[in-house]
Amino acid sequence: MSTRFRTLTPALTAATALLATLVVAAALLALGGYPPGDAFAALFRGAFGTWDRFVSFTLVRATPLLLTGLAIAFAFRARVWNIGAEGQLHAGALAAVAVAVALPGAHGLVVIPATLLAAAAAGALWASAPAAMKTGMGVGEVITTLLMNFVALFMAQFLVQGPLREDRGVFNQTNEIPPAAHLPDLIPGTRLHLGFLIGILIAIALWLYLTRTPGGFRLRAVGASPRAAEVSGRFRAQPVVWLAFLASGAIAGLAGGVQVAGVTHRMYEGLSPGWGYTAIAVALLARLNPLAVVVTAIVFGALSAGGGAMQRDAGVPEVWVRGIEALVILAVLAVDRSWQALTSRGSRG
Amino acid sequence: MAEFGALSSFLVAAVGLAVPLALAALGETVSERAGVINIGLEGSVIWGALGGALGALALGPYGGLAVGVLAGGMAALVFAAFAVWLNTDQIITGTAVTIGSLGFTGAVFQSRFGATGLALELPTVPAWEVPLLARIPAVGPAFFDQAVTAYLAYLLVPVLGWFLFRTRRGLALRAVGESPEAAHAAGVPVVWTRMLAVVFAGLAAGLAGAHLSLVHTGTFAENMSAGKGFIAIAVVVLGRWNPKWVIAAALFFGGAEALQFALQAVDADLPYPLFLALPYVLSLAALAGWFGRSQAPRGLALPWPR
């Protein structure tokens, strides 16, 4: 996967894909009877209109996408098709709430790391089932990670309706976590929290790991050709596949923990509007490069932040944003292919 | 008949729930036999449901079914254009088609019926009772007092079995899935075979979606496909890519889902989300237990650069 993406300078591809998306989305909006100009303008204002819109909305919404996007990019680099970030995120959020609520009197320096570690561990645990099924039984991870998403969703539903339901018993949600467990603000006066910085640090760490360490080299090799890795590299692909699953699951789980500790301060049904799936678009647009994920997550954060404004100011239903995300993925795929078709006739034959 | 009451109503529910799974999975069986795994099947199901709803309002229930089928086929055509024609990655493309379908069906629905939307009431497809067969105790009404969609699912089993294993085109299609190089060298048009197989799967999944809106519920709601397309893909694996086992696996899942409703009826306090998770957990368990003995087409999910 990763290396197909070397053919065209990544930024150029991404820009072309975004432009294509814009054109197709505009055509579809016009077809649906909405003036595309108004819709895009409202979307842009909602995302970048003011400093506070940008920081408190776009960047805050970009944070879970940044983390899940990194999770996907890392797994895909090893050719582990983890479609299960959504479930891993839910597992992480649940674990974060459970740990934070269980430590009411603890200091923030204790409870915050404990909360986030629990979230990461839960995400990794959630990813370990598909990992075991792939490495041990040869069951493809695409279906298993997908199915695990639904299990996580219903488990979360069950927990917030029953065992973890708030003491007031009004809504299907958990108690609020203690204030000590709230992530501190990153920029005073805005809602941007520490989670965004954590995401950027993880992006840098993953990039260094992939490009500068022997382990990262092995992971890229397994992603490019497991057979060559085993024969030429004399190392087994399996541990690498496990690492990819667990790290990916942990980062996606962390996304859930960060969201709970930084924004919602509690868990409820429908915590995620599908970040785990949007993350696929985020990672692909970034050509699976962790540093580029920071940028693409902000792009999708802007889409999300602007979606509300688009509905309010231009009357375009917010669900359009999901459709546009899909268009981005398809545009990236198509631009990549077209470029290949232009540069070579293919070597088969 | 009375002594069969509980069992009979359970079976009726089980078959009703199994039909959309069976339709989508039978279609996907053909697609996977040709070497294409379409995660976008979920998208075809939701388009089928919406197409069915809109079609039924304009043309009546049977017209609705037809529109639903076409809508599912259109979604699959988009997938095929990318994954087969342009040779993009099947899994990523399928995911995109699913995300986009859930988004755009919602957009279409909201623009037509408003964002909050009162519960939509649709003309439904009535059940047809098959004379004599429907009188068999317990099983009769379950299998033979169903809507036309169920009978189409039954019919697909022998037809697809015959097509896949007894005809030249079936052999060619399986060859495309097993070894596209060999099929190409034998003069089989790989790309067209795959395109047609994917679109067929989309048509069947569209019918499954139309069943959800026009037979099962009589309404449309956003995201009402609720993972049926994904479960259908697991059903194909459990059914070992063979139509007769695929429909058996679909019935098994229909039964699991029906059981959850039956148990809720017995005790309302049972934690229903856990039962909702049950089919997915069963899918996972079944995949783990069965996969070692089943054989996926060798060329599944592999691209074929023209």
Added chain:
Amino acid sequence: MRDALRLRGVTRRFGPVIALDEVDFALAPGEIHGLLGENGAGKTTLARVAAGILQPDAGRVEIGGQPLGNGGVGVARALGVAMVHQHFSLVPRFTGFENVALFDVAAWTRRGTLRSGYRDRVEARAGELRLAVELDAPIRGLGVVARQRVEILKALMGDTRVLLLDEPTAVLAPQEVEGLFAVLRQVARAGAGIVLVAHKLDEVLAAADRVTVLRRGQWVMTRAAAEVSARELAEAMVGAGVGVRGGGGVEATAGGARAPEFGAAAGDVVAELRDVTVAAGGSLPLRGVSMQVRRGEILGIAGVGGNGQRTLAAVLAGMRLPDSGEVQLPEEVGWIPQDRTNEGLVNEFTISENVAFAVHDRSEYRKGPWLDWAGVEETASALVRDMDVRADSPAVTASVLSGGNQQKVVTGREFLRSGNLLVAESPTRGLDVKATLAVRARIGEIARSGGRPPGVVLISADLDEVLELSDRIAVMVRGRLIPVPREDHNPAAIGELMLSARREGAP
């Protein structure tokens, strides 16, 4: 008489590479026409264009006077063209019969179901051709010879006017080649024209009526086989001015075995297998294999492909543990794997990254937790220079290198691991003459180098290569390793050994 097959000015490109450059070619009915050329000369491309599998970029193909156009395989088939591929084009999960039926339009009724009595026709045709074909077993369970029979029967079921065979002898032992040629002569007598793509000159001269030579995608000569010498053909293949002193098929006609030169006197034992058995678990088994490898020697292992050589290589490389028996191996083993493109290299990686496979876990290429890419780059630059790899820099992606240069990279990288033992598996398969000579020379040099040379195990289906390089020779048959006495180091004796145990083991 009308030509069975005619190519007029056919050009075909793959990206920037011109595989066929305005080539003319004519095949008469009833003739066996040898098509010679080095690897990459365009032989296979020509055959695939004639079979309709590839479309020409320019020029025309006519079958029995009818233009093929862009009709593809279906039209070519209808005009009576069939092709036997080097890497067979059979569906592995299908039975032989299903593979035959898939290819044959006449097998099916208008409704698309199988014609009654078709099975009998297949069996009758196999009888006519004296081909013992296994029709009911899935292809993947069959050996290469049995697969080839299915492939040939498949090609000859219909009214075949043109039969194209791509390197059909590559998988056969010398004695089996004669059987194949007998079938071909029979088919030619019945009026079909046959194109025999090959690289072994003596075989082509023995079987063909006429011979055409291609070089770098261009037509060089067409001559009657009786009027041309092996030397003339060899020179035509490689072009004037290239010293041909060994290598592949050329060597075979130029005098067969050459006396192996002993370098350093065989030294201490670097690897030993004692009674090693590996059960068949997805790969071919080894049965009671014992061997010793000493420093400075080349131990050649000949044998028809698929007799357990791959398993033996994996055991020697330390990648596979035996089920029983003892194995003593050095800590690090150089291993040039058989499948260069899928196993020896990651095509999308740069030369440096591919070299890193050998050194990325060594402490001298570490700086704290980091991999010292500058150090890897230096090593890769040295390798590019020493191995004479044609590349601008080690930052070049492996996929843009020619097959020969790719193999030089793999060979050079594995030399980095070959302090004690080097296992070379078909190291020159698919390379052109120049690259073949270069790779063979390097392997010879490393074993003869001064100081502490490694022991080398050379596993190759190419008998000439084994004879040329080896100090000692053994033959691999059905998982057993049979030593060949020095006086039997000649093609006839070894060929006999390669087949003997197969006969004994056959049911």
